[in-house]
Amino acid sequence: MAVRQDTIWERFLSPVVRYFIDEEGLRRYAESVDWEKQSDRFRRADVTIPAYYSTQNFHGIQGGYLKSGAAVTYDAVTQYVLPPNEAWVRQALIDAVKVQPRRILDLGCGTGSTTLMLKQTFPEAEVIGLDLSPYMLVRASHKAESAALNIHWRHGNAEKTGFASDSFDLVTAALLFHETPSRVSQAILQESFRLLRVGGQVLILDGNQKALSQLEWLNNVFEEPYIREYAAGNMDAWMGAAGFETVRTQDVWWIHQVSSGIKPIPTAEEIAEVNMQHYTATPTNKTLDNNDLQGFPSPAFNTTA
Numbered sequence: 326m327a328v329r330q331d332t333i334w335e336r337f338l339s340p341v342v343r344y345f346i347d348e349e350g351l352r353r354y355a356e357s358v359d360w361e362k363q364s365d366r367f368r369r370a371d372v373t374i375p376a377y378y379s380t381q382n383f384h385g386i387q388g389g390y391l392k393s394g395a396a397v398t399y400d401a402v403t404q405y406v407l408p409p410n411e412a413w414v415r416q417a418l419i420d421a422v423k424v425q426p427r428r429i430l431d432l433g434c435g436t437g438s439t440t441l442m443l444k445q446t447f448p449e450a451e452v453i454g455l456d457l458s459p460y461m462l463v464r465a466s467h468k469a470e471s472a473a474l475n476i477h478w479r480h481g482n483a484e485k486t487g488f489a490s491d492s493f494d495l496v497t498a499a500l501l502f503h504e505t506p507s508r509v510s511q512a513i514l515q516e517s518f519r520l521l522r523v524g525g526q527v528l529i530l531d532g533n534q535k536a537l538s539q540l541e542w543l544n545n546v547f548e549e550p551y552i553r554e555y556a557a558g559n560m561d562a563w564m565g566a567a568g569f570e571t572v573r574t575q576d577v578w579w580i581h582q583v584s585s586g587i588k589p590i591p592t593a594e595e596i597a598e599v600n601m602q603h604y605t606a607t608p609t610n611k612t613l614d615n616n617d618l619q620g621f622p623s624p625a626f627n628t629t630a
């Protein structure tokens with residue numbers, strides 16, 4: 326039988342972080358919520374949980390994000406694992422927005438920390454946070470209610486969201502890609518490309534791939550099953566392969582990075598191909614959710630950017 330090796334996180338860091346966490350406050354919050362009832366508000370029968378997600382523990386939590394415990398403890402722990410300061414790191418994604426978005430989709434939104442910042446920065450925009458864990462969405466919705474922010478929370482897989490093509494101006498993902506196998510990360514970028522209007526922007530905030538690939542010991546710190554795969558990859562290349570242009574990755578406090586890409590104007594050949602598909606399309610080609618998302622013009626760009 327394989328012997329499970331404790332991570333540095335479990336042996337040394339977790340006890341230290343626990344010392345600073347208000348465990349009693351978290352327990353009171355956890356007990357104040359009927360997690361099954363509340364998560365049922367978000368749970369969608371048409372969402373299939375992928376194996377890479379349900380078979381792994383993330384951050385040492387048995388069952389990963391499909392447990393209410395993950396939603397309760399996530400923020401308390403995350404504040405200590407995004408040096409030098411969680412808010413500064415997340416602000417780097419907000420500062421990299423180059424469009425004036427009217428519809429924003431935050432993929433793998435978790436407890437909604439970045440989603441809330443997006444809504445605060447762009448109060449007129451419709452903001453949607455999407456996550457595979459209905460428990461994380463419960464926590465996110467409580468935070469949005471406390472902050473009096475109107476955000477839509479959606480249970481879904483970022484690889485195949487079911488939203489209509491060309492219906493968002495900005496698609497973001499914070500701290501998602503180090504937790505997905507690289508083939509899934511690339512599928513999420515392809516889905517982001519499909520969802521964006523021409524001129525729309527994708528923004529990915531995550532660990533710095535160059536730094537992580539040089540700091541093997543750091544990858545042993547946390548229980549992150551796909552972080553080595555992530556570190557070995559190249560976000561710029563992944564974005565380019567998905568069709569994005571003006572691709573750029575900037576370091577954020579050395580240990581993090583923000584990557585940006587823009588959906589370009591299609592070439593004449595691509596337009597011809599789409600027109601051809603349009604003529605041969607059958608009703609089964611329809612996307613799941615194209616009700617109120619159509620008809621927006623292309624996003625307006627910040628002239629100051």
Ligand SMILES: C[S@@+](CC[C@H](N)C(=O)[O-])C[C@H]1O[C@@H](n2cnc3c(N)ncnc32)[C@H](O)[C@@H]1O
Nearest residue numbers: 390433434435456457458461482483499500501
């Ligand atoms: C490390 S957390 C990041 C949460 C949040 N974005 C943040 O910045 O704190 C990763 C989140 O991605 C979600 N996730 C993982 N794979 C996903 C997928 N394929 N589709 C949607 N959400 C996913 C997990 O449920 C989890 O909430």
